[in-house]
Amino acid sequence: METIRIEKKMKTNTEKQHEIVSAEFMPDENFSTKRKVMNKIETKNVHCWYGDFHVLRDVTIAIEPNTVTALIGPSGCGKSTYLRAFNRMNDLIDGFKLEGDVLIDGKNIYDKQMHVNELRKNVGMVFQKPNPFPKSIYENVAYGLRVNGINDKKVIDETVERSLKQAALWNEVKDNLHKNALGLSGGQQQRLCIARAIAIQPSVILMDEATSALDPISTGKIEDLIAELKKDYTIMIVTHNMQQAVRVSDKTAFFFLGDMVEYNNTKEIFNNPQQEHTRNYVGGRFG
Amino acid sequence: MNTKEKIIEWLLFACAALCVLTTLGIIAVLAIQSVQFFSEVPLKDFLTDTQWTPLFADKHFGILPLLSGTFLTTIIAITIALPIGLTTAIYLSEYASKTFRSTVKPVLEILAAIPTVVYGYFALTVVTPFLQIFFPSLSGFNAISPGIVMGLMIVPLISSLSEDALYAVPKSLREGAYALGSSKLQTAFRVLIPAASSGIIVSIILAVSRALGETMIVAIAAGQQPRLTLDPRVPIETVTTYIVQVSGGDVPHGSLEYKTIFSAGLSLFVITLILNNISFFVKKKYREQYE
Amino acid sequence: MNNEDIKTLKNNSFKVWAVFATSIGLVMLGILLVKIGMDGMHRISMQFFTSLPSRRAEEAGIFTAWVGTLWIMGTTALIAIPVGIGAGIYLEEYSKKGWWSSFLEINISNLAGVPSIIYGLLGLEVFVRLLHMGESILAGSFTLALLILPIVIVSTRESIKAVPKTLREASYALGASKWQTVWMQVLPAAAGGVMTGIILALSRAIGETAPLIVVGALTYVPFTPKSVFDSFTVLPIQIFNWVSRPQAEFLVNAAAGIIVLVAITIVMNGSAVLLRNRWQKNVKW
Ligand SMILES: Nc1ncnc2c1ncn2[C@@H]1O[C@H](COP(=O)(O)OP(=O)(O)O)[C@@H](O)[C@H]1O
Ligand SMILES: [Mg+2]
Numbered sequence: 001m002e003t004i005r006i007e008k009k010m011k012t013n014t015e016k017q018h019e020i021v022s023a024e025f026m027p028d029e030n031f032s033t034k035r036k037v038m039n040k041i042e043t044k045n046v047h048c049w050y051g052d053f054h055v056l057r058d059v060t061i062a063i064e065p066n067t068v069t070a071l072i073g074p075s076g077c078g079k080s081t082y083l084r085a086f087n088r089m090n091d092l093i094d095g096f097k098l099e100g101d102v103l104i105d106g107k108n109i110y111d112k113q114m115h116v117n118e119l120r121k122n123v124g125m126v127f128q129k130p131n132p133f134p135k136s137i138y139e140n141v142a143y144g145l146r147v148n149g150i151n152d153k154k155v156i157d158e159t160v161e162r163s164l165k166q167a168a169l170w171n172e173v174k175d176n177l178h179k180n181a182l183g184l185s186g187g188q189q190q191r192l193c194i195a196r197a198i199a200i201q202p203s204v205i206l207m208d209e210a211t212s213a214l215d216p217i218s219t220g221k222i223e224d225l226i227a228e229l230k231k232d233y234t235i236m237i238v239t240h241n242m243q244q245a246v247r248v249s250d251k252t253a254f255f256f257l258g259d260m261v262e263y264n265n266t267k268e269i270f271n272n273p274q275q276e277h278t279r280n281y282v283g284g285r286f287g
Numbered sequence: 288m289n290t291k292e293k294i295i296e297w298l299l300f301a302c303a304a305l306c307v308l309t310t311l312g313i314i315a316v317l318a319i320q321s322v323q324f325f326s327e328v329p330l331k332d333f334l335t336d337t338q339w340t341p342l343f344a345d346k347h348f349g350i351l352p353l354l355s356g357t358f359l360t361t362i363i364a365i366t367i368a369l370p371i372g373l374t375t376a377i378y379l380s381e382y383a384s385k386t387f388r389s390t391v392k393p394v395l396e397i398l399a400a401i402p403t404v405v406y407g408y409f410a411l412t413v414v415t416p417f418l419q420i421f422f423p424s425l426s427g428f429n430a431i432s433p434g435i436v437m438g439l440m441i442v443p444l445i446s447s448l449s450e451d452a453l454y455a456v457p458k459s460l461r462e463g464a465y466a467l468g469s470s471k472l473q474t475a476f477r478v479l480i481p482a483a484s485s486g487i488i489v490s491i492i493l494a495v496s497r498a499l500g501e502t503m504i505v506a507i508a509a510g511q512q513p514r515l516t517l518d519p520r521v522p523i524e525t526v527t528t529y530i531v532q533v534s535g536g537d538v539p540h541g542s543l544e545y546k547t548i549f550s551a552g553l554s555l556f557v558i559t560l561i562l563n564n565i566s567f568f569v570k571k572k573y574r575e576q577y578e
Numbered sequence: 579m580n581n582e583d584i585k586t587l588k589n590n591s592f593k594v595w596a597v598f599a600t601s602i603g604l605v606m607l608g609i610l611l612v613k614i615g616m617d618g619m620h621r622i623s624m625q626f627f628t629s630l631p632s633r634r635a636e637e638a639g640i641f642t643a644w645v646g647t648l649w650i651m652g653t654t655a656l657i658a659i660p661v662g663i664g665a666g667i668y669l670e671e672y673s674k675k676g677w678w679s680s681f682l683e684i685n686i687s688n689l690a691g692v693p694s695i696i697y698g699l700l701g702l703e704v705f706v707r708l709l710h711m712g713e714s715i716l717a718g719s720f721t722l723a724l725l726i727l728p729i730v731i732v733s734t735r736e737s738i739k740a741v742p743k744t745l746r747e748a749s750y751a752l753g754a755s756k757w758q759t760v761w762m763q764v765l766p767a768a769a770g771g772v773m774t775g776i777i778l779a780l781s782r783a784i785g786e787t788a789p790l791i792v793v794g795a796l797t798y799v800p801f802t803p804k805s806v807f808d809s810f811t812v813l814p815i816q817i818f819n820w821v822s823r824p825q826a827e828f829l830v831n832a833a834a835g836i837i838v839l840v841a842i843t844i845v846m847n848g849s850a851v852l853l854r855n856r857w858q859k860n861v862k863w
Contacts, residue, residue, distance in 0.1 A: 087751060094675065121753030131744040134767055144752040147762070193748070200752060295757045296672055302664030303673070306686050306731070309724050313696060316703040371599040378596035391600060393851045398603045400778070400847045401610075402785025404814045405836050408821050409610050412617070412829065442603050472589045493691065500693020502788035503814075507821050527695050527788065534698070534792040540707070548792075552699045556692065563691035567684055 040065055041086060041204060041234060046100035048081050050093065055081050058100075059260040061253055065203075068226060068235045070245035070266065073255035073281065079238045082255065083206050086236070087123040088116050104204070121148065124197030124233075128209040130189035132181035132196070137164075137173050140181045140192055144200035159199050167195035168225050187218025194225060198233070205229065207237040211244065223248050242282060246270055254278045317556055320549030327543055333550065339513035339529070341547045348547065350554055352513035356430065356523035357555070360505050361498040363434025363519060364441060368494055371438075372445025373487065377475050379446065380453040392447070399443040407507030410436040415508065424520060428510030431519035437504050441497055445490045452486020452573075453479050485573035492566040496559045502527035526555045614840065618833025626834055630800050631816065635827035640835055643816035645802040646715070646795075647784060650812055653719035654726070654783050659776055662727050663765075666734025666772075671760055690728035697725045698792025706793055713794030716806040721793050722786060726779040733775020737768035770857025774850045781846035785839065787814040813839050 042062035048055050056078045063069050071079040081090060088109065090096045101108050109119050121144070132140050141160040150156065160177070164170040169191040173184070181192055190210060197205055207226075211219040226235060226248045239245050245252055245266060252269040254262045254277070262269060262278045273279045325333070328348045336349025375395075379388050414432040419425045425432075456479050464474040480487065502525075510522025511532050524532075530548045538544045629639025669686075673679040701721030711717035741764050749759040765772070790812060797819040799811040813835060820832035 089747065089751060092747070092750065117753045117755050119753075120751055125747075125751040127744060127747065127751075129744060131742075131748045133745065133748065133763060143749070143754075143762070147749075147752060147754040147758045196748075196752065292755055292757050296668075299664045299668035299672055302661045303668040303682055305661060306665060306682065306689055306727065309689060309700070309727070310685050312704055313692065313700050316700050317696075320703070371602060374596050374599035375603075378593075378600050382593065382596065383600075391604075393847075394604055394607070396851070397844060397847050398607055400781055400785075401607075401843055402787070402814050402839055404785065404787045404817050404821070405610070405614075405840055408817070408829075408832055408836055409606075409613065411821065413609065413613055436606075439603050439606050470585045470589050472592050473585075496691050496693075500695065502693070502695050503818065506788070507818065527693065530695050530699070531788055531791050534702070534794070535797070549699060552696055556696050559691055559693055560688060563688050564684070566691075567687045 040106070041104045041236075042102075043082075043085065044101040044103065046082075046085060046098065046102060048078070048085065048090070048099075049095075049097040051095040055258050056085075056260075057258045061260060061263050063234065063236065063251070065234045066230055066232075067250040068230050068237065068248050070249035070252045071236065071238045071255060072240075072242070072245055072252060073261075075240075077255040078258050079255050080208050082260075083208055083236060083238050084125075086204065086206055087120050087125055089120075089125065091116065121200050122202050123204045123206060124200070124202035126190065126193050126197055126205065126207040126210045129213050130186055130193055132184070132189050132192050134180065134182055136178045137181045137184070137192060138177040140196050141199045144196060148200060163195040163199040164192075166198055166229070167191045168221060168228075169195055185218070187214050187221060190214060190218065190222060191225065194222070194229075198229070202233065204234045204236070207235065209238050209240060212240060219244070242270070242284075254281060256281070313556065317549050317553040320546050321553045324543070324546035324550040327546075328550075337515045339524075341544050342533070346543075348550075349515075350526075350551065352515040353524060353526045353529055353551060354554065355515050355517065356505075356509065356513065357499055357525040357527070359430045359517055359519060359523060360434045360437060360501075360509060360525060361495060363431060364438035364498040364501075365491070365495055367435055367438025368441045368445055368498075369491060372442045372490070372494070373449055373480075375442065375446040376449035376453055376487075377479070380450045381471060381475055381479070395443040395446065399440060401440075403440070403501060403503040404507070406436045406440055407433070407504045410504055410508035422520065426510070426521050428508060428512075428522035429520050430509055430523050433504045433508040434519065436508070437498055437501055440504070441494045444494045444497060445487075448490030448493065449483065449487045452483035452490070455486070456482045485569050489566045489570050492562050492569075496562040496566075499562075500527060500555060500559055502531060506531045526551045611840070614833045614836045618830060618835070618837050621830050621834035622837060626831075631798055631811075631819075635820075635825065635831055638820075638828075638831055640813060640816055640838065642799045642802050643811055643813045643835070644838070646799065646810040647812045649715050649803050649806070649810060650718055650722065650790075651780060651784060653715055653806055654722040655776075655780055657719060657723035658726050658730055658779065658783075661723070662730025662776075662779070663734050663772060665727070666731045666738060667760055667765070669731070670735045670738040671756070671764065686728050686731055689724075690732065694725055694786055695788040695792060697721055698789030700724070701789060701793040712807070713796070713809050714807045715803055715810045717793050718790050718795055718810065718812075719806070721789050722783045725786065725789060726783050729779040729782060730775055733778070734768070734772050737771025737775070738764055740771065741767045770853060774854045774857070777846050777850040777853070781843055781850070784842060784846070785814055787812075787818055790815060791818075 040063070044060050046059045047057055059082060071083060073079055084090045085098060085102050086104070086109070090098065098110060102110055104123070107114070133143060138160055141163050142156045145156055145159055161170065164173060169188060172188060181189065184192060194205075211222050214222070223244060226237070229235060237249065249266045252264065252266040253260055254269060254273075254275070256277045262273060262275045264274070269278060270282050273282060333348055333350055335351070336347050337351055338347035338349050339352045340347045379391065383391070410433045414436055415425065415427060415429065418432055460478055460482055461474060464478045469477070505525045506528040509525065509528065511524050511528055512522040513524040513529070514521065516523065529551055533544060533548045626639045627644065628641050629637060630641055632638040669679065669682060673682065698721060701717055701724075705711045705717035705720045706713055711720070745763055745767060746759055749763045754762070794809075795815050796809055796811050797815060799809060803810050817832050817835040817839065820828040820835065
């Protein structure tokens with residue numbers, strides 16, 4: 001499995017830059033090895049609570065590497081909570097509790113031995129509202145490296161360039177790398193956030209309604225980007241936009257009031273839903 | 288990595304805990320010295336004797352004259368500050384234009400930031416002579432003049448907190464009142480002030496507490512003569528002035544005179560502590576209301 | 579007169595009174611500035627800044643006073659800034675909601691309301707005597723540092739609170755630790771507000787007189803301090819000393835000293851206001 005994965009990487013990384021940077025990373029063991037082992041993610045019988053409020057009930061899904069999975073369902077059904085279970089962002093909320101197993105490559109990420117910070121380096125996240133740091137574009141992308149103790153300017157320079165290129169933002173910002181990121185447009189900011197997430201070479205990228213605050217053109221760009229990134233990452237998105245789910249995802253999970261109602265190939269979910277609720281939702285009857 | 292995080296957390300905790308230590312330190316210092324003081328001076332004398340003359344041959348240790356001086360200047364200050372501060376708050380929040388507000392507020396803040404020793408000078412050299420034009424019997428040191436100046440100094444305290452409280456009154460209440468044909472003035476006094484009353488009370492309590500603890504204005508302009516009186520025209524002495532007076536001199540450590548400043552300080556501390564706690568809980572209550 | 583007329587009349591008279599009320603403080607400020615200018619401006623000279631205190635008013639100066647003020651301010655800042663910011667960070671980012679955090683909160687709110695002279699009594703017993711610092715700059719600075727700590731803490735907390743949660747989430751999502759997030763993202767984003775609070779706190783400390791008198795700052799210091807263990811005087815105490823003298827010539831010195839003190843205060847507060855406005859304008863998340 002591991003070798004296959006590496007080979008595949010070599011093929012898809014057409015850019016020379018990437019190879020150089022990867023090679024540079026090699027000495028940092030944690031960094032390169034972890035990234036290549038983590039690929040398959042799944043949850044087994046996951047339950048979540050906010051205080052007494054039972055928000056997710058018994059969710060079991062297994063997700064294949066290098067796919068895009070869309071989480072859909074009406075607001076408040078627990079999509080974000082489920083997504084954030086994979087990088088333990090829910091842990092920041094007082095009163096949050098999770099039961100069941102969340103496995104990344106077979107390892108339970110809620111284990112005592114698991115370092116949350118290490119986990120989050122391997123599971124990148126893009127948020128609903130673009131949230132760049134109020135710093136320069138360059139520093140935004142570099143931040144993930146810096147908190148990992150990488151301060152070599154050459155490595156950082158290269159990573160910034162590679163990440164921005166991968167996020168299809170390089171051409172727009174390459175002359176303004178040291179301008180404040182808050183000056184970018186919403187769509188550019190969101191691509192910057194994607195660049196920031198991929199700069200530390202995670203295995204998984206989580207996107208929580210990442211395009212809902214953007215105009216159609218920016219949304220299109222990000223959808224293209226997702227299709228592109230799929231080659232290197234396992235991606236999970238939350239979206240309220242059915243067309244988007246159809247356009248970009250391979251698999252879709254439909255959530256309803258805390259239950260994962262149906263999980264299947266996206267085509268099946270939209271063309272041939274098995275459950276009444278799913279049929280109503282994708283048919284636009286509520287939500 | 289994790290130990291570093293832990294160490295940092297402990298350091299930060301220590302910084303916060305220092306505040307608790309400060310409080311404990313204040314209480315301990317005042318209590319220890321006062322206990323020694325009260326072992327020599329009966330509490331009853333302290334609370335009922337009408338003379339305070341620890342530095343004289345005929346020693347009396349009645350705190351009442353110092354308290355009356357403190358309350359007298361405070362009452363004068365609040366009598367000045369409350370109507371002016373509240374009116375300023377109403378004017379700024381309901382009438383004034385945005386630009387007017389944004390220019391006046393920082394200037395008012397400066398008023399509250401000027402060192403009080405400066406106000407003492409002002410009371411002594413401007414306000415007292417000015418008042419003497421109308422009241423020739425006014426003594427060179429008196430309670431009225433520092434009281435007035437102190438009042439003007441704490442206007443910003445009342446106005447800015449009250450303005451915040453008025454500002455927080457929901458728009459719907461205003462609109463409701465206007466819809467019933469209320470004028471701006473009626474709305475302000477019959478609707479807004481009642482609705483914002485908790486915030487206004489907090490501002491008044493804090494202003495009172497500030498005035499009670501004020502030192503330099505009264506030390507310079509009110510005199511140093513402990514006197515049980517409510518006459519604002521004659522020299523008096525406040526608790527704070529007495530502490531300054533003794534500290535500035537050469538009172539030996541451990542002597543009864545030395546301990547008097549702590550028992551006087553304790554009286555002041557207890558009063559302000561009660562006021563501060565009242566304001567804290569009122570504030571908490573109305574915050575909860577709005578949230 | 580009908581009802582409406584009375585209403586209008588009342589409204590208008592209130593407006594007149596309101597304008598008076600709003601401006602009376604400013605009027606006092608104006609008179610104050612004119613008065614100290616008239617009394618003391620002619621006394622401001624090189625000699626005034628470079629002379630030691632003296633029994634003869636026209637020879638006296640504020641040399642030891644302003645040097646002492648600089649020492650006290652520097653040392654106070656060194657103590658109060660890190661501790662205040664640290665405590666603010668702890669309260670806002672680390673402490674969990676519960677009895678301990680509410681206790682800390684009440685505690686700080688109380689400290690902010692403790693009369694400054696009480697801090698003097700604390701400093702006198704704890705720093706001067708118990709910790710054997712003597713009547714030194716160090717003892718004075720610790721006393722003032724405790725006095726302004728609540729201001730620094732409160733302003734730090736307010737500015738940290740204003741930093742949006744999304745910024746922290748972004749940082750954590752990249753694998754940053756709590757301290758990395760605080761140190762590299764939250765604090766820089768809050769820096770403007772924190773700085774404003776620090777300036778205001780120090781400007782408060784500069785004018786403080788009473789607590790320093792209580793911890794034993796001298797009124798007559800014929801030398802400038804060489805270290806934090808030396809005795810000292812500060813500008814407001816020098817002014818107080820001059821104001822308290824019966825001779826009118828010393829009032830002139832006091833006025834001149836006041837001009838310097840007020841100038842410092844206005845400059846510090848002015849820059850705090852500018853900083854705050856600038857910061858509020860720049861931060862649009
Ligand atoms: N921090 C929180 N505390 C308490 N309840 C929350 C919190 N966050 C979300 N919830 C509740 O949990 C449910 C699921 O929320 P979420 O996962 O955000 O749903 P979705 O992303 O599908 O809209 C909602 O009912 C929401 O109100
Ligand atoms: Mg959501």
